[in-house]
Amino acid sequence: MKPFVDIHDVTHVYARAEDGLPAVRNLNLKVNEGEFAAIVGPSGCGKSTLMKLATGLQFPREGTVIVDGKEVGAPVKLAGMAFQNPTMLPWRTTLDNILLPLEIVEPHRSRLRRHKAEYVAKAEGLLAQVGLKGQGDKFPWQLSGGMQQRASLCRALIHEPKLLMLDEPFGALDSFTREELWCVMRDLHAAQKVTIILVTHDLREAAFLSDRIFCMSARPGRIVAEREVEFPRPRDLEITYTPEFAALVHELRGHIAQARNAA
Numbered sequence: 001m002k003p004f005v006d007i008h009d010v011t012h013v014y015a016r017a018e019d020g021l022p023a024v025r026n027l028n029l030k031v032n033e034g035e036f037a038a039i040v041g042p043s044g045c046g047k048s049t050l051m052k053l054a055t056g057l058q059f060p061r062e063g064t065v066i067v068d069g070k071e072v073g074a075p076v077k078l079a080g081m082a083f084q085n086p087t088m089l090p091w092r093t094t095l096d097n098i099l100l101p102l103e104i105v106e107p108h109r110s111r112l113r114r115h116k117a118e119y120v121a122k123a124e125g126l127l128a129q130v131g132l133k134g135q136g137d138k139f140p141w142q143l144s145g146g147m148q149q150r151a152s153l154c155r156a157l158i159h160e161p162k163l164l165m166l167d168e169p170f171g172a173l174d175s176f177t178r179e180e181l182w183c184v185m186r187d188l189h190a191a192q193k194v195t196i197i198l199v200t201h202d203l204r205e206a207a208f209l210s211d212r213i214f215c216m217s218a219r220p221g222r223i224v225a226e227r228e229v230e231f232p233r234p235r236d237l238e239i240t241y242t243p244e245f246a247a248l249v250h251e252l253r254g255h256i257a258q259a260r261n262a263a
């Protein structure tokens with residue numbers, strides 16, 4: 001099977017990098033279709049750069065980035081994204097925030113006006129899936145941080161992306177809310193069959209959610225360890241209290257400790 005995301009021997013230097021040092025060097029990573037991959041690594045190792053390269057917001061100086069069989073040469077339309085800060089527009093209702101990508105991404109853009117009811121029904125279906133049934137007419141500032149993050153997951157999925165990129169999406173939440181959202185994410189992945197790349201500092205989060213974990217070295221970032229996660233699905237939060245889970249998190253911690261030094 002051909003990988004869905006194939007980052008091959010990529011080196012990327014930002015035009016404004018003061019020291020001229022690459023953000024990532026000889027970066028190699030393959031993610032299969034439908035897989036849930038997590039990227040972990042020390043601060044500043046290039047995790048967000050990897051996300052930008054995979055979605056065509058930056059282009060590599062060397063190497064290739066292939067998504068869904070095509071070399072990335074422009075922003076990737078089949079991707080959806082969610083970030084640590086939900087960045088909802090305060091003057092739009094939650095529902096209208098969720099519909100926003102449809103105003104930009106074709107073929108939805110041309111269809112939106114005539115098929116509005118169909119899209120609203122879809123947004124409401126997503127809201128129900130993330131536990132926000134009937135909350136679409138609230139403004140973002142009327143929602144808690146966790147609720148806003150749920151809504152931003154709906155916004156990332158409304159155009160049925162084949163690739164979902166999550167950059168620290170639960171980082172700003174308290175640990176209970178975070179664990180609730182892990183379960184939301186687990187269920188969305190099972191229901192939508194989307195390929196997911198999650199960037200996180202949280203090793204428990206990576207171990208609970210993903211099928212495969214990539215550890216990055218300190219800058220210039222490259223993959224120094226790749227680990228399959230074999231816990232059967234569907235996974236329950238109870239697994240996070242098992243010795244096997246603790247052993248995996250411990251192993252990942254070891255890779256990160258080494259990675260902080262290995263450039």
Ligand SMILES: Nc1ncnc2c1ncn2[C@@H]1O[C@H](COP(=O)(O)OP(=O)(O)OP(=O)(O)O)[C@@H](O)[C@H]1O
Pocket residue numbers: 014015016017018023041042043044045046047048049050219
């Ligand atoms: N636009 C830019 N111009 C110049 N340098 C940049 C730019 N964006 C990122 N960098 C540098 O590239 C390196 C990697 O940054 P990146 O944001 O990808 O790391 P990260 O692993 O996501 O960081 P963190 O874990 O702290 O969020 C850093 O040293 C950063 O300062």
